[in-house]
Amino acid sequence: MRVLITGGAGFVGSHLAEALLDRGDEVFIIDNLSTGSIDNVVHLKQNPRFHYTIDSVSNEPVVAELVTAAEERARLPFPASGKGYTVVKSVSAKQRPRRPPKKT
Numbered sequence: 001m002r003v004l005i006t007g008g009a010g011f012v013g014s015h016l017a018e019a020l021l022d023r024g025d026e027v028f029i030i031d032n033l034s035t036g037s038i039d040n041v042v043h044l045k046q047n048p049r050f051h052y053t054i055d056s057v058s059n060e061p062v063v064a065e066l067v068t069a070a071e072e073r074a075r076l077p078f079p080a081s082g083k084g085y086t087v088v089k090s091v092s093a094k095q096r097p098r099r100p101p102k103k104t
């Protein structure tokens with residue numbers, strides 16, 4: 001499977017990238033390094049199935065290009081496989097929507 005992880009150089013994203021590479025997936029990450037660090041994925045850079053882009057997910061042309069490139073790659077070797085492309089989102093806790101307060 002080809003997986004795009006946003007925030008892939010963060011705590012959760014980098015561990016997810018490692019786990020997916022271990023099971024044989026091709027992993028693309030995009031991260032602006034605002035709270036993450038390239039140190040979190042430096043050990044993955046030598047893996048030919050690991051691809052990283054340092055940029056923000058708010059940069060729509062970059063994200064669109066990344067997704068399109070990956071989709072094209074997915075189709076080339078497996079034209080009839082129907083294998084999909086999974087986007088996994090990992091954002092920092094600060095960006096997550098807050099839960100509404102519990103009603104008493």
Ligand SMILES: NC(=O)c1ccc[n+]([C@@H]2O[C@H](COP(=O)([O-])OP(=O)(O)OC[C@H]3O[C@@H](n4cnc5c(N)ncnc54)[C@H](O)[C@@H]3O)[C@@H](O)[C@H]2O)c1
Binds near residue numbers: 008031055057
């Ligand atoms: N060593 C540890 O135990 C440790 C270390 C770090 C975090 N944590 C915990 O893990 C949790 C948070 O982990 P996480 O992985 O959700 O957060 P994170 O901040 O580690 O990961 C979020 C990633 O998203 C990236 N990002 C943010 N905005 C972006 C944007 N616009 N475009 C692209 N990338 C963007 C950040 O640079 C970061 O790499 C917290 O509970 C924290 O306390 C634990």
